[in-house]
Each structure stands twice: as C-alpha cells, then as structure tokens.
Amino acid sequence: MKLEIIGITVLWVFLYGYLIVASIDFGAGFFSYYSMLTKKDHIINNIISRYLSPVWEVTNVFLIFFVVGCVGFFPDTAYYYGTALLIPGSIALILLTIRGSFYAFANYGARQSRVYMFLYGMTGLFIPASLSTVLTISEGGFIEKVGTEVVFHADRLLTSPYSWSVVFLALVSILYISASFLTFYADRAGDTAARELLRKYTLFWSGPTILASLLVFWSLSKHNPVHFENALSIGWMFGASFLCFCVAVYLMWKRQNLGIQFIFVMFQFAYAFFGYGMSHMPYLLYDYVTISSALTNSTMGWALVGAFIAGLFLLIPSIALLMWLFLFNAKYVRGEK
Amino acid sequence: MDSVFWSRVLTETTLAFHIIWATIGVGVPVFISLAEYWGIRTKDPHYILLARRWTRGFVITVAVGVVTGTCIGIMLSLLWPKFMQLAGNIISLPLFMETFAFFFEAIFLGIYLYTWDTFKKPIYHWLTSIPIIIGSTMSAVFITMVNAFMNTPTGFTIAADGKLMDIDPIAAMLNPATPSKVAHVVSSAYLTSGFLLAAIAAYHILRGNKHVYYKKALRLTMIAGLIFSLLTFVAGDISGKFLAKHQPAKLAAAEWHFETQSEAPLYFGGVLDKETNEVRYAIKIPNALSILAGNSTKTEVIGLNDIPKENHPPLYIHYLFDIMVAIGVYLALVSAVFLYCWWRKKGSEWNKWLLRAIILGGPLSFIAIECGWIFAEVGRLPWIITGIMRVDKAATTSDSVALMTILFSILYLILTIVALVVLNRLFKNQPAEAELENMPSQGN
Numbered sequence: 001m002k003l004e005i006i007g008i009t010v011l012w013v014f015l016y017g018y019l020i021v022a023s024i025d026f027g028a029g030f031f032s033y034y035s036m037l038t039k040k041d042h043i044i045n046n047i048i049s050r051y052l053s054p055v056w057e058v059t060n061v062f063l064i065f066f067v068v069g070c071v072g073f074f075p076d077t078a079y080y081y082g083t084a085l086l087i088p089g090s091i092a093l094i095l096l097t098i099r100g101s102f103y104a105f106a107n108y109g110a111r112q113s114r115v116y117m118f119l120y121g122m123t124g125l126f127i128p129a130s131l132s133t134v135l136t137i138s139e140g141g142f143i144e145k146v147g148t149e150v151v152f153h154a155d156r157l158l159t160s161p162y163s164w165s166v167v168f169l170a171l172v173s174i175l176y177i178s179a180s181f182l183t184f185y186a187d188r189a190g191d192t193a194a195r196e197l198l199r200k201y202t203l204f205w206s207g208p209t210i211l212a213s214l215l216v217f218w219s220l221s222k223h224n225p226v227h228f229e230n231a232l233s234i235g236w237m238f239g240a241s242f243l244c245f246c247v248a249v250y251l252m253w254k255r256q257n258l259g260i261q262f263i264f265v266m267f268q269f270a271y272a273f274f275g276y277g278m279s280h281m282p283y284l285l286y287d288y289v290t291i292s293s294a295l296t297n298s299t300m301g302w303a304l305v306g307a308f309i310a311g312l313f314l315l316i317p318s319i320a321l322l323m324w325l326f327l328f329n330a331k332y333v334r335g336e337k
Numbered sequence: 338m339d340s341v342f343w344s345r346v347l348t349e350t351t352l353a354f355h356i357i358w359a360t361i362g363v364g365v366p367v368f369i370s371l372a373e374y375w376g377i378r379t380k381d382p383h384y385i386l387l388a389r390r391w392t393r394g395f396v397i398t399v400a401v402g403v404v405t406g407t408c409i410g411i412m413l414s415l416l417w418p419k420f421m422q423l424a425g426n427i428i429s430l431p432l433f434m435e436t437f438a439f440f441f442e443a444i445f446l447g448i449y450l451y452t453w454d455t456f457k458k459p460i461y462h463w464l465t466s467i468p469i470i471i472g473s474t475m476s477a478v479f480i481t482m483v484n485a486f487m488n489t490p491t492g493f494t495i496a497a498d499g500k501l502m503d504i505d506p507i508a509a510m511l512n513p514a515t516p517s518k519v520a521h522v523v524s525s526a527y528l529t530s531g532f533l534l535a536a537i538a539a540y541h542i543l544r545g546n547k548h549v550y551y552k553k554a555l556r557l558t559m560i561a562g563l564i565f566s567l568l569t570f571v572a573g574d575i576s577g578k579f580l581a582k583h584q585p586a587k588l589a590a591a592e593w594h595f596e597t598q599s600e601a602p603l604y605f606g607g608v609l610d611k612e613t614n615e616v617r618y619a620i621k622i623p624n625a626l627s628i629l630a631g632n633s634t635k636t637e638v639i640g641l642n643d644i645p646k647e648n649h650p651p652l653y654i655h656y657l658f659d660i661m662v663a664i665g666v667y668l669a670l671v672s673a674v675f676l677y678c679w680w681r682k683k684g685s686e687w688n689k690w691l692l693r694a695i696i697l698g699g700p701l702s703f704i705a706i707e708c709g710w711i712f713a714e715v716g717r718l719p720w721i722i723t724g725i726m727r728v729d730k731a732a733t734t735s736d737s738v739a740l741m742t743i744l745f746s747i748l749y750l751i752l753t754i755v756a757l758v759v760l761n762r763l764f765k766n767q768p769a770e771a772e773l774e775n776m777p778s779q780g781n
Contacts, residue, residue, distance in 0.1 A: 055447055057399075057400075057443040057446060057447060058440070058444060060403060060404070060407055060443075061436060061439055061440045061443055063407070064410050064436050064439070065436045067410065067411050068410065068429070068432050068433055068435075068436050069433060071414060071421055071424075071425040071429055071432070072425055072429030072433050074425075075421070075423070075424075075425030075426050075429070076422060078414045078421035078425055079418045079419060079421070079422040081414070081418075082415050082416075082417075082733065083733055083735060085415060086415050086416075086733060086735040086738065086741065089411060089415045090412075090415065090741045090745070093407065093408045093412065094744060094745065094748055096407060097404040097405065097407070097748060097752070100400055100403060100404035100407075101400050101401050101755075101756070102755075103400070104396060104397055104399075104400030104401075105400075105755060105759045108393065108396045108397055108400075108763070149734055150418075152735075296425060296426050296429070297426060297501065297504045299505065300426060300429065300504055300506050303506040303507075304429065307430060307437070308433075311434070311440075314441055315437065315440055315441065315444075318444045318468070319444060321444075322444050322447060322448060325448060325452065326447075
C-alpha cells in the first residue's frame, strides 16, 4: 500500500474516533445543562457523570493525535492550515481549555456550580462549530496563495451557505450521537427514567441529522461541484449510511437491543464520514495540497507507521481494560462501585 | 508591533503557564505512587490517605496541564507554520509518540482515580499508578527531545536547493542535546513537585497541625527532595558540559564570557558594562567556568567575541541562569539540613525557621523552573532551530496574533485564579484531620 494512503487512513480513523467520543462528551455537557434548566437534572446527571468521569481526558487525545499526525505525515498542511486557521483554531482552543478545566473543577472540585455547568454545556456546542470550519475550509475557496503569502478570507467563510450547513450538521449530529449512546448506557444501568428521557432526545434529534446531511450535499454541489460528483460516484456509501440510520431509529423506537442500536449509529456516521473522506481525495486542501504533494519523506513516514503500530499494541489493551472496568462492568454502571 | 513579536509573546505566555502544570503533572504521580506503596508495605493508612489527598489535588492540576498542553501543541502550527513544516519532516516522530504516551497516562489516570476500593489486593491498585508515571515521564521525555532538536538539529542534510536529504528520525531524536536536557527536565520536575508537596506539609505543621500525618508527609518529600536535587545537580553539570561543546553561544551569554580562554572564571550576579564588556559587582569564582565546561581548569571556553554578533543571544539570560542555580543550591541545602536534624533525633527538624525555609522552597522551585526554561529558549535566539531557521523567518504572517495574545492571557489568568480557589476549597472543606478520625490509628 502507498504511504500516503496509509497515512490518511490512520488519520481519518482517528478523526472518526474523535467524532464519536467527542460527540458523546459534547452532547452530554449540553444535556446536563439543559436538564438543569428544565429541572430534570436529577434524572440523567448520574448517568452522564458516571460515564464521563473516567474517560473525559481520553477524548482530547484523539484530537491532538490527529493534528500531530497530520503535521507528521503531511508537513505542508501545517504551513497552509496553520496560517489560515489562527482565528478559528485559537477560538476552538480557548473553548477546549475552558471546557476541560471547568469540567475538572466542577467534577473533582468541592461543589457544583451553575456557571461551571453553563460553560461546560455551551462550549460543547461552540467547539464542534468552530472545529467543523476546518473541514469547510478544506473544500477550497477560503484560502488563497498570493505570491508567497497564504491569505485566509474569513468573510467568505462567514457568508457561505455551505459553511453554515456544515456547522448545523455538526451540532445536530453531536446531540443525536450523544443521546443515542447515553440511552444505551442508562439502559445498562437499569435506570428507566433516564433511559426514557434520553430516548426522547435521541428520537427528537434523529430527523434533523438527515435533514442537515441533505442540506450539506445540496450546498456542496454549489460550492465544490467536483467533490460533489465524486461523492455521487460512491453514492452507495451514503445509502448504506441511511440504511443504518433507519435500523438504529427502529431499534430505538422499539426500545430493543440498545447496544446494537448504538453500533448502527456508529456505522451510520462511519459510512457517511468515510464516504465524505474518500470523495475528498486526493485533496487535503482543495486545489493546493494533495496527499502526494504534502507527503513527508518516506523514512519519516514509515517511522511514523511503525510507531503507530507499536502504539496500538500498548493502547488497545489499555482501552480494553478501561472499557471493561467502566463501560461493560454492570456493577460500575449501576453505581454499586 | 509585528506578528513575529506577538507570536513570541503568545508562545512565551502559554509555555510559562503550561510548564507550571506540566511540572506538577510529571512529578506528583511519582510521589503519589511512593506514598501508596509505602502505605501498603508498612500497612500504614496515613500514607494511603496521603496518596489519596495528593491525587485529589493532582486531578485538578492535571486538567489544566492537559488543556494548556493541547493549546501549545496546536498553537505551534498556528503561530510557527514554517517551523512546523520543517520540523514535521524531521522531528515529528517524538511528537507523535508523545501523544501515545499521554494517551496511555490518560487511560490509567482514569482507572487509578476510580478504582481505589475495587481490587481485593491493594497492590493491584498501586500497580495502575506505574503506567501513569511511565506515561507522564515519557511525555516529558519525548517533548524534550523535540526541544533538544531545536537546540542541536541532527539527522538530516540540506541540499543546495534547500531540499531536506538523508533524513534519519532516530538520529534527530537522539541529538546531542537530548541526554542532558531530558535528564535535567525530568529530575527538576520531580524535585519541584517534591518541594511543592513538602511546602504544603510544612505549612500545616507551622500552623500548628500536630498530627503525625503531616510529619510523615514532610519526611517522605524531604528524602525524595534531597535525592532529586542531587540528581538535578548532576544533570545540570552534564548540561554545562554539553553547552560548552555544542552551544557555546548560549553558555557564553549566560556567563558573560567574552574572551575565549582556559582557566575561565565564573561570575555570579553582577552588572555588565555594555561599552567595555566588563563585569562589575559580581562574585568571581576563578577557574569555575572551565571546570563547569570540561572538568578541568585547562578547558578552553569559547567567548562571545569569537561568535558573530548577529548570533548572540540576549545577555540578560545571565541572571536567569544564576537564579536557577542559586535556587537549586538552596533546595539541596534545605532538604539536607532537614534530614541531618532528623537523623540527630533531637526533634530540631521541626524548627520554625526550617519549616519556613521549606515553605519558601515551594514557590522558589517553580521560579527556578521558569528561569531555566526562559534561559533555555531565549538562549537559543536568534534561532528557532539552531543554525537552520531564525525565529523571525518562522512566524505566521497573520495580523491577528496580538488579539489572540490578549484573549489567551485573560484565559490563563482566570484559570489560575479559579484553579487556586477550587483547590483551596477542596482541601478546606475536607481537612485531613476529619478523614484521619475515620480510620484506625496506627504507626505513630
């Protein structure tokens, strides 16, 4: 296999991992805050905090891993995106900082506070919004190379319908993924009240995710017709995504096999996310940077692949232990430990 | 002010802030693990409580360390895109491995925090602290390798057309600066964390908290403190020899050393006359610089006059170096005096002035960390990668850096205040005495 394909696949898998774990985390923050406002926090907060407490730190790592891996495999991306993303990147960083630290303050500190909960809930919506602009920018048209300078057109980004439809998709997906997972978790914990409330949230947000996806397709066809054509040529992936969605919603509706339900949600997003990624190829930044033009030298590339494989040998057993202790350990989930 | 200036300010601010939490993040797990192990070994619940309480504070600090680490990790690409483009080609391997090390640490920290009473044998819980230490220390090691590369870049050649050739990622990782830097960073992080925890224990004893719990905490941290301060000395000495050989400009600027000569004296403090390059009011130690540079008075030390002026680092780093060294000596002395008094068994180690000196050692050790890092970074100027890329050629061209600097500074200020308030409340609401009453008394 070619090095650049291995590199982008590894990175894309990690970004997908981030998409899932971060969505659960971001959505959970929003639901905690929302349920506090609607005085339903006693129903779901236990479930949320029992899941999040041991794993929140792990979430951030997926993102760092993606960024560092990107610079490692494709150093030119650091140059283009680094220059262009100063403002959206810094805003996302500030929000991530606030979110992470205030989560710890609220959770390990002495008391709950409305301000902490507010910050924790709201940052969960704004971070994905600002991070999703990176994918928008990669479609081209927002970064221009003038002479030796890289110029970023923020005004175009803010007025682009495509950009806003991506933000919309990011927000509703987060709430949907998160609610779907938490419903499953509440079910395992045998907490019927929480399960019912979260099930309602899941069903409520399921429709909008499909609507938002269609919107993204439509605006992409206007913004970058080449990418849109490529996406149509692998249209079966998006069809498969929709099928998985239907199965997941059916299971949720029937309250059956909620674990399988969540796996179908993961497949729904996997098909869509990898379909998007494959049709995006070979560009990392449309028209300027491709995976071959930006690829690092082969020595470094293979060294990174080697380090990655060695790392997996270390991480997979550790993650398995973490999941065994907290996710699939019925006693812990029920709060008996 | 241009984007280079503001990029430097923002990077400096972020690093200066992050290094405090990162140092705690690297060092404190060692002490938590030590206390828990000793508690299990001697069946003394006081040490277990010590480990538990340190852990509770640690998670707050580690959270700030994680988020600011995320900031600096991504900020490097945002502020120094050309540097990262080049660095990505040669030194991205340890950066990549650092994320794995951190991942490993994060997973086991989650496990450690929530399994205090899960295992039948307490030693299993202690075992989960080992990956935390490995993860956090290896994070520091890998990141320091990247920094070492910036000081002494190796593992590649540059062709006539500017293309990078013969890239060897392992040689880049194991560049000449790596051994001394890694040793110095890790040992000083352990030392600083030890003094932080010692200062807290000493503060409680000084305030009149009589419980033996605090005395045990202080003895443990002081023993480790002396060991780590000696190790830090050795690492510092190795660093001096490394600088003399590979980064003579940094050493010469730090020591205000102008004429290349053997039997070079070392100046401590003082004022530099910029016209004549004469050092006044300093403590002059004959031959000491030659000994620092090569263990012999005969060692020739390169002076600034033999280095092109445009490659001189700023000369104020002399003071940073001196402060760092002075604090290092102070910490070693304080812990040695404490242990000597304890050994003489007259109880004189609880002397109020000695306790005050230990408390002072807490903040001082952090000042030493800051001085050391600023010295290391400013001393590399004008280079971002020595001999390869200048700082002013590496920065972003964006004109919004000033605004971002202001935003991040406000953020760091708020985080500091809130973190301190939260930590204070956390321990005030649940004093050790209250927890001690709920356990069987033992092992006084």
